[in-house]
Amino acid sequence: MHRTAYSLVATDLDGTLLRGDDTVSDRSLAALARVAEAGARHLVVTGRPAPRVRPLLDGLGCTGLAVCGQGAQVYDAGADRLLWSVTLDRELAETALGKIEAEVGEVYAAVDQDGVDGLTLIEPGYLMPHPTLPAVRVGRRGELWSEPISKVLLRHPDLTDDELAATARAVVGSLATVTMSGPGTVELQPCGITKATGLALAAEHLGLSPGQAIAFGDMPNDIPMFHWAARGVAMANAHHELKAVADEVTLSNEDDGIAVVLERLFGGD
Structure with missing residues (x-):
């Protein structure tokens, strides 16, 4: 050995x-x-x-x-x-999104639902960075919060991932942890x-x-x-x-x- x-x-x-x-x-x-x-x-x-x-x-x-x-x-x-x-409180997630959009304008969001059979839901305008991963498109943002979620995924039509992540970190504070996990993938997850x-x-x-x-x-x-x-x-x-x-x-x-x-x-x- x-x-x-x-x-x-x-x-x-x-x-x-x-x-x-x-x-x-x-x-x-x-x-x-x-x-x-x-x-x-x-x-x-x-x-x-x-x-x-x-x-x-x-x-x-x-x-x-x-x-x-x-x-x-x-x-x-x-x-x-x-x-x-552990799940991300959906009210905190909505608040965090609002703070980010107040700074950078409209973003497009998706969520990963909690659980072994949780779905990935995407709102209008959101493009999956990884097209091989299955996702369910919803009609409006409010439908993203229908079930407990583990994280929110964000995309911006103009900002780079680095720019979006930096702004999100600056305004989100303790509402969530901000990460960048790949091209086109800035995420909000439970704080800590x-x-x-x-x-x-x-x-x-x-x-x-x-x-x-x-x-x-x-x-x-x-x-x-x-x-x-x-x-x-x-x-x-x-x-x-x-x-x-x-x-x-x-x-x-x-x-x-x-x-x-x-x-x-x-x-x-």
Whole structure:
């Protein structure tokens, strides 16, 4: 067995473990198999809600835990149930949206509903940044609040993601946590909830500590996870804010960047 200091490997999905076509390369799958053979655990830590992660976890053969919804959900893939979840108060979400729109004009919103079968609802004008993910279009914004939600997704017709996120952080305050998790993806989630809070809960459940963890990511929403883990590895395609706090920068998600590092740590063929 190849010995390594890490017994927990935490990976983001989009832009990190997944290639642009939503697949995982054979090389990455083989590297993750070596992680499992060494007795270490692989945890997916993603902004995607549990229902949008389930098919990917099936493809990876994951039957354990996954951190979903930017840390708002700890999902047990084998049992298809949430071990833990926290929702974003819908009145606070509406208030936060109003404050943002007072600054930047109209934004387009979507929500991820809570639960293992929660839907992604999108209001008129909102374009899904990831067209492969299923969504249900509603007729007006008020319909977004019909069921408990884990987060709100925002897009602006003119502002960049960085500009929208910066303005949202400035005006939202303690109403919600603002994250940027990918191109066209600025999000509001429950205050204080991050990938790190969800990962910490999952790790505690597994009896693992931050000192045993290595994390991989590509966007600013991965920064808390990098601060939590002993080592943070950014992809070559990562946002500059994440690269600035990374311990290492590997190759891109298209070039098996995760596998390169895992083969070094856990051995490879």
